[in-house]
Ligand SMILES: Nc1nc2c(ncn2[C@@H]2O[C@H](COP(=O)(O)OP(=O)(O)OP(=O)(O)O)[C@@H](O)[C@H]2O)c(=O)[nH]1
Ligand SMILES: [Mg+2]
């Protein structure tokens with residue numbers, strides 16, 4: 001829902017990087033978006049396209065890699081993705097903070113990022 | 124040694140640069156949130172973040188808690204709203220300081236807005252701050268503000284699936300409030316089922332069922348917050 005403001009920040013960050021290197025054109029931006037963010041990749045792409053118009057980023061490719069949430073069990077040390085529970089009454093699988101291995105409580109250690117990983121530009 | 128022009132490393136004309144940036148866009152907010160947290164700690168002020176859907180009962184719950192806590196704490200309330208100051212006015216009737224934070228078009232408060240509101244307060248004169256976020260179960264979870272505890276409130280009028288539909292915001296909650304239980308029958312919503320969903324998604328959170336309009340359960344919320 002706040003894809004617009006986040007994408008604005010992404011674009012201005014990339015523009016600053018491009019400017020500091022006197023780039024003529026930005027070819028590609030690689031982005032990582034975590035499962036626990038509330039950023040919809042499709043909407044980020046939509047705003048990206050609109051926001052780069054008329055800048056050195058126009059025409060650049062936005063590659064979005066989605067990253068799974070990562071948890072760690074406080075009891076058994078399990079590290080990995082969430083335990084999803086299936087509720088037959090709801091027909092929905094939803095993530096929980098329960099350890100898939102031992103049923104202990106897990107803490108979230110990853111999946112909240114929105115990282116500009118890499119920029120390709122022509123100088 | 125002098126640097127000669129020929130020593131300078133320059134990009135060739137038309138060369139492609141591949142820049143590893145590893146810059147997290149959301150990090151800036153987290154950093155300011157940590158600054159807020161440190162500031163609050165320095166003045167020994169507790170801050171409680173109240174999040175939940177539009178109309179779920181955030182303001183009513185805060186009013187209820189103020190009534191019970193006014194004697195023990197000097198309270199201030201920050202109220203995030205898109206444009207209006209209605210909630211801030213409701214709160215200020217209780218004789219506590221209410222600072223409206225207009226987010227403009229944004230669907231959430233962020234740490235920087237809270238920082239500005241904190242600058243408006245004399246923190247020596249405050250012990251407890253409630254921060255009512257914009258009514259929204261999605262975006263506020265992305266933007267920690269620097270509070271000590273987070274309440275997420277959901278009401279039965281939002282239907283039986285609200286918690287499992289928005290699991291992530293509930294994962295960040297210390298206290299999950301299920302409100303408007305007086306309307307559960309009319310809404311055909313099973314409060315116990317909602318409670319089970321909340322407990323499964325976040326076994327660390329304390330879950331409290333309330334009827335905030337009549338003040339039922341508000342004391343339990345206060346206990347769950349260790350206030
Ligand atoms: N029946 C019933 N009504 C309630 C309860 N709690 C709140 N309400 C009513 O629900 C409506 C919305 O309550 P608010 O406290 O303004 O909700 P809010 O979450 O602050 O709303 P926004 O700030 O606009 O998102 C009001 O008419 C309240 O009187 C409750 O426990 N039971
Ligand atoms: Mg309100």
Ligand SMILES: [Zn+2]
Nearest residue numbers: 073076099102
């Ligand atoms: Zn485990």
